Amino acid sequence: MREGSLEAPTRHPLDWQNPDFTDPEKLDAELRRVFDICHGCRRCFNLCDSFPRLFDLVDASPTGELDEVKSADFKPVVDACTLCDMCYMTKCPYVPPHEFNLDFPHLMLRYRMAERQAGTSGVGFAARQLTETDRNGKLAGIVAPIANWASKTDNTLTRPLLEKATGIDRAADLPKFHGRTFVSRAKGEVPAVNAEAPAFGRKAALYATCFVNYNNPDIGAAARAVLARNGVATEVVYPGCCGMPQLEQGDIARVADKARKVAAAMKPWIDQGHDIVALTPSCALMLKFEWPLILPGDADVRRLADATFDITEYVVDIARKEGIAPGMQALPGGVALHLACHARAQNMGAKGAEMLRLMPGAAVSVIERCSGHGGSWGVMKGNFETALKVGKPAARQAAKSGKQFLASECPLAGTHLKQGIERLEGDVPEIELVAHPILLMARAYGLA
Template sequence: MAEPTGTAREGSLEAPTRHPLDWNNPEFWDAQALETELERVFNICHGCRRCVSLCHAFPTLFDLIDASESMEIDGVAKSDYKKVVDQCYLCDLCYLTKCPYVPPHPWNVDFPHLMLRAKAVEFREHGAPLSARILSNTRAVGKIASIPVVVQTVNAANKNKTARKLLEKTLGVDTQARVPTYQIPTARKRLRKLDGAGDAKPAGRTRGKVALFATCYCDHAEPGVVEDLAAVFQHNKIPVRMVEQESCCGMPKFELGDLETVRKYKERNIPILAKMAREGWDFTAAIPSCVLMFKQELPLMFPDDEEVALVRDRFFDPFEYLADRHKAGLLLTDFKQSLGKVAWQVPCHQRVQKIGPKTAEILQSVPDTEITTIERCSGHDGTYGVKHTTYALSRKLAKPVENRVAQTEATHFTSDCPMAGNHISHGLGDSPAAEHPLTLLRKAYGI
C-alpha cells in the first residue's frame, strides 16, 4: 500500500489538536470503513516507527509486517489487526509525545482514537467476555468486596494460592499479579463529615474550594490516599468536601470499548458535578485516569454538552491545583520533614493532561528533597497489568522503570497513580514500597 498522496512525509511542528470522537456517525461503526482506516494508519506507522518503545501495540504491528511475505502492510491479514488493537491501552502518549502526523497534519493520525473505535466496534458486534465485563465494573466489585465480613474473605482469598489459581481460571487474573487489598470503611465514609466550611480564596484558575471525587479504586482499596489529599488541602486553608454522589468515571468501560455504559456513567455524574460547579466548587481526584476522563475523554465524546464542558473546566490534578496556589503565594511551606531522594514515576494519564511536572515542582519545595523523574509507562493500565494474557508483557513494560528506581537508591518511590505505583513496587519486591505523592507531602507537613 502506498503512502497517502498529496502530502509531505515531514511531520507537523504545530501543537496537536484533537478532533472530537465521532461515535454518533454511522460510519464510525462501519466495519469495512474501520478496516480501511486501520490499514491507512498502520501503513503510516510502519513508515515511521518512532513509537516502537511506548507499548506493545507497535512492536506487534511491526512484527506482523516484518513477518509478512511483502514486508508491507498489504501482506498482513486483516484478521490480525485485532492483535494490535488488543495491545493498546489508550495511554495517549503516542498522540501527544511521539506522533508527528497528528492533526493539524493532513494525514490526521489519531492512533488512540482509532484503537478505541476498533474496540467499540468489536464490543458492539461481539460483546466482551464475562471476565472483562466484571473486571471493568470497578465500582460494583469494590462495593461487594468492601462489605464487612466479605472484605476479610476476599482479602484472604487474594493471598491464597489455590484461590488465586481459581481466580485465574475464572476471571483471567494472573496468579502473580498484585490485586487490591480492600478496606473498610471506604474513603467516602471516612470523610463524610467534611462540610467544605471556610473562606475560599481564588488563585489563578482555582476558586479555592474543592470537592473530592473519591474514585472507585481509592474509595475501596486506598482510602488513606483520599484522606491524605483532604488533609493537605485543608492544611493549606482550602475548604474541602466530598462530591455529593459519584459513579465510576467510566475509564474502565471506555478502555473496553463499551461506550454506551460510559454514557450512562456520564449521565449519573455530570448533572451532580455541574450543579456543584455552578455553586463554586472545583474538583480533583487522586488518580490521573479519573481526572483525564473528565478533562478530556468525556468532552471529546460529548463536545456539544455544556455541562460536560463546565465540569471539564473545573477539574484539576491535585498537584496542578496546588501549583496554582503556590504561584499565588497561597501554598504553605511550613514543612517539618525532608523527603530525601524521591524516585517519581509520571503516569501516562497525567503526562497527557499537558500540565507539566507539577508533582515534582511541589515536592521539590520541601527542603533537602531531590526528585528523580521517570517518564516511562508502568505497563499496568487497569486490567492490562493483572490479566493472565497480558501480565508478562506488563512486567516487561515496567522493567525499565523498576531499573531506574533501583538505580536511584531513593528513600521513597512514588507515582501519582496508586495502581501503577503498586505494580512497579511489586516488581521491586516492595523495596522501596510505593507511596502516593500526596502521602509524601502530608509526611513533609507533619500533619
C-alpha cells in the same frame, strides 16, 4: 508535505454515534492507512507492545509491507493498546493538525467498539464484571478482610481459582479493599481549615474516584488534609465511576451515560464556586479530556472539564497563585517519582514532580517511562508478563535512583513497578512504595 508537525496536538471529537464509525469496511480502510504510516515511521517501537506486534506482522509478510498482512491479524495489535495516549501525546509527529491526522489510541477504541457491536470482542462475562468497580467495591468492602486474604498473591488456595474464574494472573498484585470508604470517612473526619493560609477562601469538591473510595481512602484523606492546611475548604463528592474501565473495552455508550450522570451531579458544586479536584490521573483525564470528546455538545460536561484539576495540578496552582502554606519538614531519602501516563496525557506538565519539590530539601528523580500496567490490562493472564517487560526500564530506573521512596500518581502503576523491581536481577535496593505523592506531602506537614 511536512515531515511531522511542530504545532501542539489537537484532538477531534469521537464521532461514535455515526454508523460509519463502526462500519467494517471504513474501519479496515482507516486501520490500513494508519498502520501503513506507523510502519513507515516506527518512532513508537518502545512505547508499548502494540507497535512491536504491528511491525512484526509487517516484517513477516512476503513483501515486508502492510498490503500482505491480513486484516484478521490486526486484533493482537489492538488488544495490546492500553489507551495510555503516550504515542499521541509524546511521540507521534502526525497527530492533528498534521494532515495525516493520526490518533492511534482512538482508532483502537473505535475497533473495540465495532467488535463489541458485532459480538466478536472476545471479552467474556467475567472480564465485563471486573469493570463494575462501584458494585465490586461495595460488595468487597462488606467482606474486606476475606476479600483481601483471597487476593493475596501468596494464597495458593484462592489465587489459582481466581485466575481460572476471572482471567486475572495469579502473580499480579491486586488492590486491597476497605470496609470504610473515603466517602463515609469524610462525613465524620472534616479537617479544620487553616484560616491563616494564603489560599484561604478557595473551595474544592473532591471527586473521590472508585479507587480512592473503595481501595485507598488514605489518598483522599491526605489530599483533604493538605488542602485544609492550605486554607481550602473541601467536600467529598462521588456520583459514580468515571467509566475508564468501560472505555478500555470499547463501551463508549456506557461511558457517555456515566459522563452525563456525574456532570449533572457536579454542576451544583461548580455553581457554588467549587473547583473540582480528581484524586487519580485516569479519572482526571476522563473528566477533562475524554468526556468532552465523547459528548462535545453537552454543556454540563464541558463546564465540568473546565472546572477540573488533577490533585497535583491543584496544589501547584495554589503554590503559584497564593503561595504554599509553611510548616513542611524535609523527608530524608528522596523520592523516585513515576509520572503516570494519564497524568502526562493531561498536557499539564510534570505537576507531581513540581508538587513534591515544594517540600523543603526535596530530592526528586523523575521517571517518564510507562509502568506497563495499563489499567486492568496488565493484571490479566497473558498480559501480566508482557506488562512487566514493558515496565522493566522504569523499574530499573527506580531501583537505580538511590531514593528511599517510590511514588506514582497512578497507584496501580506504583504497585506494578514495585513488582517489577522485585524481579530485577542482582541486589535490589529496599525502596518504600507510597501510593501517591500527596501522601508524602501530608507526611511532610505531619498530617499522616
